[in-house]
Amino acid sequence: MVIRNIFRRRSPVALSFLEMAISYLILIIWTGVVLFPLYWLLVTSFKLPIDVNMGPFYLPFIDFQPSLHAWEYILVGDLANDTRRNYFNTVVVAPTSAILALLLGTAAAYGLTRFEYRPRLGIILSFLGALVVVVFAIVLGAPWQIAIPAGVALFIILLQTVARRFQRTLKNSDIAFWLISQRMLPPVAVVIPIYVLFQRLGLLDTHAALIITYLAVNLPIVVWLMRDYFQTIPVELEECAAIDGASRYRIFWSIVLPLAVPGLVATFLFVLVFAWNEYLLALFLSGAKSQTLPLTVAAQNATRGPQWWYMSVLILIMIVPVIAIAIALERYIARGLLVGAIKG
Amino acid sequence: MTTERVSRSVLADSGLGVETPTISAARPVGSRIERWAGNVFILPAVLVVLFLSIFPLFLSLSLSLSRLKFVKGGFEINFVGLANYHKLLFGSEQDHFVGVIASPSPLGWAFFLGIVAFLVWWLVRYIRTGGYGVVSLVGRVLTAVLLSLLAWLLAHTLSPGGRPGTVVVTLLYVFIGIAVQYALGLLLAVLTTQRLPARRFFRVVFLLPMMITPVGIAYTFRMMTDTDKGPFQPIWQALGLGLYSWVNDPWGARAAVIISDIWQWTPFMFIVLLAALEGQSVELMEAALVDGANRWQVFWHITLPQILPVSTTLILIRMIEAFKIVDLPNVLTNGGPGTATESMTLHAFIAWRTLDLGGSAAIAYMLLFMVTFLSMSYVNILRRRVVEA
Numbered sequence: 001m002v003i004r005n006i007f008r009r010r011s012p013v014a015l016s017f018l019e020m021a022i023s024y025l026i027l028i029i030w031t032g033v034v035l036f037p038l039y040w041l042l043v044t045s046f047k048l049p050i051d052v053n054m055g056p057f058y059l060p061f062i063d064f065q066p067s068l069h070a071w072e073y074i075l076v077g078d079l080a081n082d083t084r085r086n087y088f089n090t091v092v093v094a095p096t097s098a099i100l101a102l103l104l105g106t107a108a109a110y111g112l113t114r115f116e117y118r119p120r121l122g123i124i125l126s127f128l129g130a131l132v133v134v135v136f137a138i139v140l141g142a143p144w145q146i147a148i149p150a151g152v153a154l155f156i157i158l159l160q161t162v163a164r165r166f167q168r169t170l171k172n173s174d175i176a177f178w179l180i181s182q183r184m185l186p187p188v189a190v191v192i193p194i195y196v197l198f199q200r201l202g203l204l205d206t207h208a209a210l211i212i213t214y215l216a217v218n219l220p221i222v223v224w225l226m227r228d229y230f231q232t233i234p235v236e237l238e239e240c241a242a243i244d245g246a247s248r249y250r251i252f253w254s255i256v257l258p259l260a261v262p263g264l265v266a267t268f269l270f271v272l273v274f275a276w277n278e279y280l281l282a283l284f285l286s287g288a289k290s291q292t293l294p295l296t297v298a299a300q301n302a303t304r305g306p307q308w309w310y311m312s313v314l315i316l317i318m319i320v321p322v323i324a325i326a327i328a329l330e331r332y333i334a335r336g337l338l339v340g341a342i343k344g
Numbered sequence: 345m346t347t348e349r350v351s352r353s354v355l356a357d358s359g360l361g362v363e364t365p366t367i368s369a370a371r372p373v374g375s376r377i378e379r380w381a382g383n384v385f386i387l388p389a390v391l392v393v394l395f396l397s398i399f400p401l402f403l404s405l406s407l408s409l410s411r412l413k414f415v416k417g418g419f420e421i422n423f424v425g426l427a428n429y430h431k432l433l434f435g436s437e438q439d440h441f442v443g444v445i446a447s448p449s450p451l452g453w454a455f456f457l458g459i460v461a462f463l464v465w466w467l468v469r470y471i472r473t474g475g476y477g478v479v480s481l482v483g484r485v486l487t488a489v490l491l492s493l494l495a496w497l498l499a500h501t502l503s504p505g506g507r508p509g510t511v512v513v514t515l516l517y518v519f520i521g522i523a524v525q526y527a528l529g530l531l532l533a534v535l536t537t538q539r540l541p542a543r544r545f546f547r548v549v550f551l552l553p554m555m556i557t558p559v560g561i562a563y564t565f566r567m568m569t570d571t572d573k574g575p576f577q578p579i580w581q582a583l584g585l586g587l588y589s590w591v592n593d594p595w596g597a598r599a600a601v602i603i604s605d606i607w608q609w610t611p612f613m614f615i616v617l618l619a620a621l622e623g624q625s626v627e628l629m630e631a632a633l634v635d636g637a638n639r640w641q642v643f644w645h646i647t648l649p650q651i652l653p654v655s656t657t658l659i660l661i662r663m664i665e666a667f668k669i670v671d672l673p674n675v676l677t678n679g680g681p682g683t684a685t686e687s688m689t690l691h692a693f694i695a696w697r698t699l700d701l702g703g704s705a706a707i708a709y710m711l712l713f714m715v716t717f718l719s720m721s722y723v724n725i726l727r728r729r730v731v732e733a
Contacts, residue, residue, distance in 0.1 A: 037607070179389065182397045188670070276557070318557060
């Protein structure tokens with residue numbers, strides 16, 4: 001059956017033999033481009049330092065004698081405790097922050113497609129004004145115990161006076177744009193204040209600090225992708241449920257979410273991979289206790305030069321779970337990402 | 345006003361600006377918790393973003409306007425106004441941040457004048473259509489002026505004798521990277537949507553690089569680019585280049601960073617374009633083929649217009665992400681040789697490491713400004729084309 005499908009030209013879209021050969025050639029070349037660095041990681045992880053330093057060796061057992069020394073060092077030897085702890089940290093931080101981002105972001109995206117929000121511009125401007133004053137006061141040396149109550153008082157005064165003059169309201173699209181635009185924020189622009197914030201709260205070098213930060217970084221992209229998705233789901237079903245007396249939370253939970261599974265899965269994978277692999281923020285916010293795996297990889301570039309064999313092992317054990325998840329969910333990814341833009 | 349206008353166009357572009365249906369009419373107002381449903385849905389996200397983006401953003405702004413000084417038993421922060429920005433743009437850090445300016449080659453002039461001509465044409469066409477507001481006209485003029493300025497900068501720092509600073513290097517990473525990633529991603533997606541056996545295998549394999557931590561990719565490519573012990577050493581020898589290390593050449597090093605970035609992010613382009621291609625209508629394509637159109641015509645006139653909306657959003661997402669590039673140059677080349685491969689984020693990170701917090705925040709702010717401005721211009725210029733296409 002399969003063979004017949006290959007050789008029969010079913011429609012004008014089908015390819016001639018030559019076209020097929022060229023297509024395969026390109027696909028196979030790119031497969032090589034993708035797989036060769038991964039193959040090199042794999043063989044390097046079985047090399048002794050001397051095999052790496054003697055120049056390139058390609059084939060285990062023929063070019064060089066494979067050794068398990070790096071795997072032993074990482075998994076049961078000297079570094080085993082670090083590896084286990086950092087692996088555990090990553091396994092806690094990445095999925096937790098991804099699930100939280102998905103939860104909050106999906107709810108916000110749903111709200112933005114199905115409700116009308118009219119926040120008053122005056123209130124927002126008063127709030128931002130008060131916030132600016134407080135931040136500047138604290139930076140210029142005022143104690144926060146005084147600055148924050150003063151800021152609250154200022155906010156209330158502004159609300160009662162100036163804000164009443166501004167009757168303009170924002171719309172849903174403005175809120176969505178504001179949320180999405182937060183993704184434009186380079187992490188390096190906010191990481192120092194976040195560092196100070198967590199230091200004050202005593203949360204530095206904890207899982208919570210990383211989870212909260214990744215949540216904030218990933219929320220915008222979840223809102224962006226899921227909002228696109230919800231707009232493709234017809235609203236009639238929800239209207240029926242509402243007439244039958246279902247509450248809005250129930251509608252969201254038992255009607256909308258099940259319909260959005262492909263989008264949810266694709267978005268989840270996207271934010272999970274980001275949190276799993278993130279390096280810069282983790283570098284700032286985690287110390288010895290809450291280190292994640294990217295930091296362990298970077299740490300193998302020691303004073304004796306990069307320890308390629310250890311690094312290769314770490315990179316490999318780091319990508320295995322993500323790749324397993326990706327292969328399992330592959331069919332959702334294509335259907336889920338950017339589907340709103342595709343249909344629209 | 346300008347932001348609001350642009351915001352709407354961003355949303356329209358990504359398919360976000362659709363009329364919002366409400367279900368409020370279908371149901372009488374119930375309990376209090378029911379009435380609050382709208383806020384319950386959106387407030388958690390808004391609060392998180394407010395506290396972890398807006399608040400640090402203001403704090404960063406105030407940091408960028410001050411200088412950290414170490415005194416006995418701690419440090420003090422002094423307000424210095426725009427000194428940090430002045431240092432980057434005109435002062436001691438100018439060579440590092442903006443680059444060394446030299447008079448451009450004829451090619452540089454052609455590039456610069458080409459960009460200016462395009463922007464003038466764009467503005468003139470906009471004005472001649474009429475029906476514009478003063479605010480949006482000012483916004484467009486500003487866009488055109490700033491884009492010309494960037495083109496001027498590119499032409500002057502990339503010419504012989506000049507040296508690109510971190511701004512220009514970041515722009516090169518973003519634009520060259522995205523162009524190649526898009527082209528490659530599209531090619532692979534087109535090939536994979538054909539009815540080939542084993543296409544699922546290709547799909548999974550092509551996805552892999554996206555899943556690897558950028559730090560890991562950077563180290564892997566450091567092995568790949570090693571001309572002494574790397575896997576391509578024999579080829580290098582055969583070409584007679586011996587131990588010449590191309591990563592020690594500024595342009596070679598930049599190319600290495602861009603190649604690693606392409607290796608990592610082509611999968612993202614690929615997977616989204618694949619979904620877009622599979623969503624297009626096959627009937628239209630078959631009809632055109634039956635009518636005697638060749639494959640290229642079908643691709644150009646039928647497939648490409650259908651995937652254009654996705655492409656704009658996709659490129660916007662990648663652009664926003666690509667500006668933040670830091671792991672690759674940091675590990676792969678350590679920013680060197682000299683500062684040749686430093687991106688803006690890496691520049692800010694290095695400034696932070698030397699405890700120049702104000703300078704670091706100022707660089708970060710310049711980056712934020714540039715990302716926002718370029719994303720907006722991109723959306724603004726492209727929206728027309730998409731609508732007309």
